[in-house]
Amino acid sequence: MSELRPDLAKIAAEVPRGVRVLDVGCGDGALMAELRDAKGCDARGMEIDGDAVEQAVARGLSVVQGDADRDLVDYPDAAFDIAILSQTLQTARRPDALLRQLLRIGQTAFVSFPNFAYWRMRLALLLGGRMPVVRHLPVSWYETPNIHHLTITDFEELAAEMGVRIEGSWFFAGGREIGGTNANWRAEHAVFRVRRD
Amino acid sequence: MAGAIDRGQRLAQSPFRPYAAHPMTKRDAITFRSALLPQPLPLDSGRELAGVVMAYETYGELNEARDNAVLVFHALTGDQFVASEHPVTGKPGWWERMVGPGRPVDTDRYFVVCANVLGSCMGSTGPATQGPEGEPYAMRFPVITVRDMVRAQAALLDVLGIDTLHAVVGGSMGGMQALSFAANWPQRTRRVLAIATTARHSAQNIAFHEVGRQAIMADPAWNGGDYYEGQGEGGKGPEKGLAVARMAAHITYLSEAGLTEKFGRRLQDRDAKSFGFDADFQVESYLRHQGISFTDRFDANSYLYITRAMDYFDLAEEAGGRLADAFVAARDVRFCLVSFDTDWLYTTADMREVVHALNAVAAPVSFVELSAPYGHDSFLLDVPALDRVVRGFVG
Numbered sequence: 292m293s294e295l296r297p298d299l300a301k302i303a304a305e306v307p308r309g310v311r312v313l314d315v316g317c318g319d320g321a322l323m324a325e326l327r328d329a330k331g332c333d334a335r336g337m338e339i340d341g342d343a344v345e346q347a348v349a350r351g352l353s354v355v356q357g358d359a360d361r362d363l364v365d366y367p368d369a370a371f372d373i374a375i376l377s378q379t380l381q382t383a384r385r386p387d388a389l390l391r392q393l394l395r396i397g398q399t400a401f402v403s404f405p406n407f408a409y410w411r412m413r414l415a416l417l418l419g420g421r422m423p424v425v426r427h428l429p430v431s432w433y434e435t436p437n438i439h440h441l442t443i444t445d446f447e448e449l450a451a452e453m454g455v456r457i458e459g460s461w462f463f464a465g466g467r468e469i470g471g472t473n474a475n476w477r478a479e480h481a482v483f484r485v486r487r488d
Numbered sequence: 489m490a491g492a493i494d495r496g497q498r499l500a501q502s503p504f505r506p507y508a509a510h511p512m513t514k515r516d517a518i519t520f521r522s523a524l525l526p527q528p529l530p531l532d533s534g535r536e537l538a539g540v541v542m543a544y545e546t547y548g549e550l551n552e553a554r555d556n557a558v559l560v561f562h563a564l565t566g567d568q569f570v571a572s573e574h575p576v577t578g579k580p581g582w583w584e585r586m587v588g589p590g591r592p593v594d595t596d597r598y599f600v601v602c603a604n605v606l607g608s609c610m611g612s613t614g615p616a617t618q619g620p621e622g623e624p625y626a627m628r629f630p631v632i633t634v635r636d637m638v639r640a641q642a643a644l645l646d647v648l649g650i651d652t653l654h655a656v657v658g659g660s661m662g663g664m665q666a667l668s669f670a671a672n673w674p675q676r677t678r679r680v681l682a683i684a685t686t687a688r689h690s691a692q693n694i695a696f697h698e699v700g701r702q703a704i705m706a707d708p709a710w711n712g713g714d715y716y717e718g719q720g721e722g723g724k725g726p727e728k729g730l731a732v733a734r735m736a737a738h739i740t741y742l743s744e745a746g747l748t749e750k751f752g753r754r755l756q757d758r759d760a761k762s763f764g765f766d767a768d769f770q771v772e773s774y775l776r777h778q779g780i781s782f783t784d785r786f787d788a789n790s791y792l793y794i795t796r797a798m799d800y801f802d803l804a805e806e807a808g809g810r811l812a813d814a815f816v817a818a819r820d821v822r823f824c825l826v827s828f829d830t831d832w833l834y835t836t837a838d839m840r841e842v843v844h845a846l847n848a849v850a851a852p853v854s855f856v857e858l859s860a861p862y863g864h865d866s867f868l869l870d871v872p873a874l875d876r877v878v879r880g881f882v883g
Contacts, residue, residue, distance in 0.1 A: 348881055356855050356856045362847075366848075
């Protein structure tokens, strides 16, 4: 088995066998390949980077080069059991619209994102007075694709506002899973399982 | 020539009925491997065509289960010699980098079939073929469509005893055939690979083709299409018109950057402009050569008919106006679509329309826009990323 990032490994573990999955922002298809090979899923992907799409297609996966902000509207309602959005929400032009599309296409969605309220971020901003450049967000403000930074609390509030039910959440720091206590301080990454209410 | 002898030997081993071509043009001196379709071919125009012959080549072995066949569709001026020497020009197969032993379409694993399209001039029935009246069809040949071409290919598969294909593969007009095959015979293939193509000819596409057709028809030697042996000027066709048509079309196959890089404003075999109308510039010389050499291997009437078929191509129209409806029965077929960033003939935007339609019916589709400097012709040239995508998709 390939070395999946901890958030992807968690999603792979949580996805039921044999379901239809759309992985938005699938990269080179590592998660899709895992879902296909280990879970017998019918996995499809969307990815904006051409080189990554080429690698995914070369491993026999069905991946469309596309922009999640623009191209998800072409998928029919409820076409998939599960939609996955890993490390992409914070790059969307309108994360709320993207989340709505995700839950229109999929019955259930897994969403993972970096937590901007992680304590090192808070400290770096408080003491340094600059946009933090840290281990889990290593790119300077002017070249980061992350145009809508958010925190775990932000996501929970957005979900509540949109009438989206949070069914599960998992948190990660230092490359491993941590408990949920004070997650908005302690977690570098979060994974949520959500569905339409 | 050696290639022709090889083909003759293979023909003798062929279980399929060979067809003796009529000696109308120099191409007819070659014996093509071919099959006679047993039934008249119904056409989209409402007419039907009896006695259709399909010339084809095969590579690799058909397995016991007869399920490892890959059908390759050629482009406008292509032919069945996808991976073997061209019998007229002596050049290597037009897609040898893609099809062959160990190649992305691996003939050690797959039985590759490539047929000369209906309406063409390399052994399949077309305007140069003798019609029922005993003389070449010429402009009495019925106007055909891309779907008619594909219908003839499907009938050839019947003759070959191939029910379901592992994949259909094509670029440019070959890609149109691949999409048409998926729309009309979705149960007969498991994979569709369409490269640098479109689901509909645009006004600009039609406009360029019309320039080519008018160039041919404005040549007095065209003679209303009756220029074959024993007609008009005695077998000398509208070579000047056909050459101009090819020159105009050839520009659309290249990118501006590619032309600039290859030729710039460099002069041809001279140090200064001639203040005349010789081919002063390298690009002129190149285009003239492309045009003239094309007339050695292609029939002008075939060029008229095939460009017409491409202009008529509109998969959405065939499905009642909505492209997604064309693919409703193809939702279990795996698709892979590839465009090139410098292709301005059939653009990434054209390809995205197909992707959107396939997504709308939830068909498993892959799409990638590859970066290559050669414009539309990129699908035929050295683009390693394309090799990787094709190998990965065909499997």
